[in-house]
Amino acid sequence: MKHVTVVGAGLVGSLWSIYLAQRGYRVEVFERRADPRKTGIAEGRSINLALSDRGWAALEKVGMADAVRQSAIPMYRRVMHAVDGALSFQPYGKENQAIYSVSRGGLNRLLVEAAEAHPQVTVHFGHRCVDADVEQGRATFESAEGTQDSNGEALFATDGAFSQVRAKMQRRDRFNYEQEYIDHGYKELHIPPGADGRHQLEREALHIWPRGQHMLIALPNPDGSFTCTLFFPMEGAESFEALQTVEAARAFFAAQFRDALDLMPDFEAQWAANPVASLVIIRCSPWNVGGKTVLFGDASHAIVPFYGQGMNSGFEDCRVFDAVLEAHGDDFEHAFAEFAQKRKPDADAIAELAMRNFVEMRDLTAQPEFLLQKKIEARFSALHPGQWMPLYSQVTFSHIPYAEALAAGKRQDALMAQILARPNIAENWESEEVMAEMRRLLEATRA
Numbered sequence: 001m002k003h004v005t006v007v008g009a010g011l012v013g014s015l016w017s018i019y020l021a022q023r024g025y026r027v028e029v030f031e032r033r034a035d036p037r038k039t040g041i042a043e044g045r046s047i048n049l050a051l052s053d054r055g056w057a058a059l060e061k062v063g064m065a066d067a068v069r070q071s072a073i074p075m076y077r078r079v080m081h082a083v084d085g086a087l088s089f090q091p092y093g094k095e096n097q098a099i100y101s102v103s104r105g106g107l108n109r110l111l112v113e114a115a116e117a118h119p120q121v122t123v124h125f126g127h128r129c130v131d132a133d134v135e136q137g138r139a140t141f142e143s144a145e146g147t148q149d150s151n152g153e154a155l156f157a158t159d160g161a162f163s164q165v166r167a168k169m170q171r172r173d174r175f176n177y178e179q180e181y182i183d184h185g186y187k188e189l190h191i192p193p194g195a196d197g198r199h200q201l202e203r204e205a206l207h208i209w210p211r212g213q214h215m216l217i218a219l220p221n222p223d224g225s226f227t228c229t230l231f232f233p234m235e236g237a238e239s240f241e242a243l244q245t246v247e248a249a250r251a252f253f254a255a256q257f258r259d260a261l262d263l264m265p266d267f268e269a270q271w272a273a274n275p276v277a278s279l280v281i282i283r284c285s286p287w288n289v290g291g292k293t294v295l296f297g298d299a300s301h302a303i304v305p306f307y308g309q310g311m312n313s314g315f316e317d318c319r320v321f322d323a324v325l326e327a328h329g330d331d332f333e334h335a336f337a338e339f340a341q342k343r344k345p346d347a348d349a350i351a352e353l354a355m356r357n358f359v360e361m362r363d364l365t366a367q368p369e370f371l372l373q374k375k376i377e378a379r380f381s382a383l384h385p386g387q388w389m390p391l392y393s394q395v396t397f398s399h400i401p402y403a404e405a406l407a408a409g410k411r412q413d414a415l416m417a418q419i420l421a422r423p424n425i426a427e428n429w430e431s432e433e434v435m436a437e438m439r440r441l442l443e444a445t446r447a
């Protein structure tokens with residue numbers, strides 16, 4: 001039985017350990033954090049994530065989807081909150097298509113426990129990777145008991161955006177590495193359940209308060225609460241830095257997000273207690289050192305969260321990697337290289353798509369022209385299924401490689417710009433004439 005090492009039991013590492021166990025490997029997983037079950041430390045504030053089709057497919061492959069589904073809340077549409085409290089709506093996909101709000105801590109715990117349930121998987125909590133010999137596929141871990149070397153024959157590094165294993169790879173010749181902090185950071189806030197214990201906003205929706213250069217979003221939790229995230233510039237006239245006091249923060253919220261503020265009775269305490277965190281994009285290559293070490297998940301491609309695809313893309317890494325191992329009869333040398341080459345363009349594409357979606361969410365969702373474009377696309381795609389899949393659906397509700405989705409999205413944007421430039425389009429967008437013009441333009445792009 002092959003014996004391998006996984007660094008990091010986060011979302012991707014814990015799922016990957018299940019894949020490896022099901023392939024028949026003996027797996028040792030080393031995780032820096034303490035075992036939450038033994039320390040008695042509660043999982044803290046409820047932080048949630050949007051899980052979509054790529055993530056579901058990867059969970060399904062190892063039989064984990066049903067367990068995750070138990071506490072996942074479908075979000076069928078975006079609900080946009082204007083400054084005056086007026087609401088507008090945009091479905092995410094076709095009827096019954098949804099993205100799902102899941103608890104980050106709950107999901108991670110479920111996956112770790114499922115991994116540990118395999119007799120050939122051992123998870124060592126409280127073990128921090130401090131060194132790695134990436135040519136040999138070995139790593140060194142520090143714990144309360146001292147220092148320990150791994151003795152598996154390969155290293156799967158899923159130790160997140162600030163990967164220690166990647167830091168060692170950076171010292172190798174011809175390793176490319178790029179780290180970019182965007183201008184915005186974020187702060188999480190909480191809307192508690194109402195007096196009746198129920199959600200105080202529409203439950204099965206993702207709420208957005210788009211305000212141009214910044215935005216607030218809220219995703220539902222099973223306990224009747226919402227987790228909100230304010231994405232806001234770190235510095236500048238309107239920024240976290242400028243909101244020096246809780247009074248200033250309250251005044252800002254009262255002006256920008258009145259309806260959300262009214263649902264946060266302890267706003268001041270939350271604002272003071274919850275940290276501001278930064279957002280980083282990581283690109284690197286190559287992801288592997290022969291058949292000995294390979295990076296994936298955030299360790300090789302951390303992205304901004306605006307497409308809700310960071311975890312989903314990391315989960316998809318697992319499904320793709322598993323298929324590549326299968327195709328190569330578990331020959332690591334060939335499989336690691338093929339996986340890394342195959343996935344890198346897709347990782348670059350989703351990084352770009354995620355930044356584009358930030359502009360869409362914080363700014364465009366507030367613009368009538370954007371909503372009109374979405375309606376035209378939805379109508380055309382309903383009339384001609386198979387001919388036009390909106391970019392959002394390609395990314396969120398399909399398994400089309402991200403790089404192909406990005407390229408198709410760029411072609412669609414160019415075409416839609418011509419449609420939106422037509423006279424009186426706001427009035428006649430449903431007309432046969434407009435649909436015929438779309439067909440003509442689409443055929444021309446294919447010719």
Ligand SMILES: Cc1cc2nc3c(=O)[nH]c(=O)nc-3n(C[C@H](O)[C@H](O)[C@H](O)COP(=O)(O)OP(=O)(O)OC[C@H]3O[C@@H](n4cnc5c(N)ncnc54)[C@H](O)[C@@H]3O)c2cc1C
Pocket residue numbers: 007008009010011012013030031032033048049050051127128129130158159160161162163164186229296297298299305307308309310311312313314
């Ligand atoms: C605000 C925000 C919102 C997001 N929303 C979404 C969303 O809606 N949908 C989505 O798909 N994605 C979302 N993401 C992205 C998602 O969180 C990440 O892509 C995902 O967590 C990556 O999983 P990972 O396992 O690769 O890394 P991580 O989750 O970071 O896990 C890495 C693990 O490695 C451990 N570790 C680190 N260093 C060491 C070491 N030296 N030794 C041992 N262990 C170590 C860590 O403790 C951790 O457990 C969001 C991200 C942010 C910041």
